Amino acid sequence: MSELAVDREIDRSQMSVSDEVAIEITNMNKWYGAFHVLRDINLTVYRGERIVICGPSGSGKSTLIRCINRLEEHQEGTIIVDGTELSSDLKNIDKIRREVGMVFQHFNLFPHLTIMENCTLAPIWVRKTPRKEAEEVAMHFLEKVKIPEQADKYPGQLSGGQQQRVAIARSLCMKPRIMLFDEPTSALDPEMIKEVLDTMIELAEEGMTMLVVTHEMGFARQVANRVIFMDQGQIVEQNEPEEFFSNPKSDRTRLFLSQILGH
């Protein structure tokens, strides 16, 4: 496993963590039927933070970030995103989803729409942006992820890495204040992982608040300001990346790190 996600210097001038709270999760519990999948989660995310969440499969890390935009419903505790509490109130859910972008492991692009239509759909229908303006914004972000020339193609005609970059652009078109990444590189061939990580690093350099579930420890080292290790539905350890990797406190963390970095 490579030590670094990209072999260049990260521009840290915009990467600053403010005092403003972006996400506040208090005593949150979630069950799937009788299975207690998230246990007593407490997490405060400040604006500008880049948090990497790692852990063995089934540890609840994906479920945790999916609770933040209500793709999963929590049963106990509170989640406050941008000052709005997530409850069954649909208005709040819609409001939060407009502010929180999400990138999925399997891209989840809409295969019946062109790249451009994928990017303009939500701005037009949810934010009521005029079509022309939405297309300009979409083109801007497609240029940013370096695939403006693919705008009129369909997702099925693009490679996995390109599709994932489109998915990132699609989220950015909604001008979110927080971005969630659910294993964004796990479904990609090795040579495509880098181009997606590159895009994510650029996003971090612009000061985006990011929660990233990933096994890319190079990315965690270079970009994250905090690494969270989860196991059995609980936050086991969190720390600055330097300290997390060089001096893990818990046995579980050490075991996990030795398994993914050991060879």
Place this chain on the structure above:
Amino acid sequence: MGGAKSSIGYVRTEMLGEKPPPPTSVGVIGWMRQNLFSDILSTILTLLSLYLVYSVLAGVLPWMLKGIWNASSLNECREIIAESYGEGTEAACWAVIRERFWQLMYGFYPSDMYWRPNLALILLFAALAPVLFDKAPRWMLVFSVAVPFIGPWLLWGGTIWTPVAAFLGFVIGFFVNRYVARATGTLAGLLAGVVAAIVWWLFLAEAFSDALASVLPLAIETVESRKFGGFMLAITLGITGIALSFPLGIVLALGRQSNLVIVKSLCVGFIEFIRGVPLITLLFVASVLLNYFLPKGTEFDIILRVMIMITLFSAAYMAEVIRGGLAALPRGQYEAADALGLTYWQAQRLIIMPQALKISIPSIVSTFIGLFKDTTLVSIIGLADPIGWAKLIQSNAEWNGIVWELYGFIAFVFFIFCYLMSRYSMYLERKLQTGH
């Protein structure tokens, strides 16, 4: 050449260029070799099939081509055949089609008003064009909105205010829906809109059209339902069944997936009940039983009753077909739509349905074709569709004993319609192909 060690190593110094394929694998000869005569067994099968096709055609084609077009009865036909081809020759008697063509097409519809169903059919194509082909100009959608109201009016006649009143029901429903949806929620708005429209149609529409008709009597002559017949009846039933069962099927499929227990169980109950009952039973209910249940004195048109039954029957199948398409969609599509902040209805309309329907195109069209052919069952409850007319013609003294020509012709006309539907579905599948 060195030892064993160095023989593993290999470096290509030059990349290979493209070569043309061998001539035996391309062109007509290549195709025939691969598909017809690839080995001894396939050669035998090919020859056997060719012989089979030849013997069928050798029997049928002369019968068809020698057919007599000018005669006024089956006996006359037979005399002419015996005269021109010799005693004992088998040949078709197409004269029956020629003589009874208009009845097979229009039933007892008054012949001086054939222009009305004809115009309705032309308008129907104008209405379908913008729906079926995205190259058709958008202003043609005006037809798509107007024809569902003008078409029936042309067929049945009466005052122009009846279709206007029917249309107003939708307008009222739409505005009530918008007003209530803004005040409360989408589902409540939908229900309120539907209720408002139904109240209008049941209690107010007739008074409205009567009142306007007495002020401004714009009307064409009324044609009663019992005069409808032939392919006109089959097409009328088929088109309305298709047009109505499709949206109803979508609603039922969505209802079946709903989280609301009542909605879900109503939809499941409806679908399972209707699918568990033969269509002919429903048609008998429509023709016989419904009169017992309805209040005394209510005149409920027989064609309308049959239309409702056919629509309900086909909608249950449609719902299951669309549910199959919905089930084939990956969960991620719903999640992506949710994560982008689309509402349930936006997600359904923009993301889920376009894909689910695309997956289900072949089965949807199969259901449509099945429905169209099933309209022939109405002959059993006494409606004069083409099959009903075939029986009527056979029971006539002049044409008693004629079978193949009549049913062959009816099958041929049905085939044209069904084949067109099938071709359209293939065109649509190709057009919506976005993979590579």
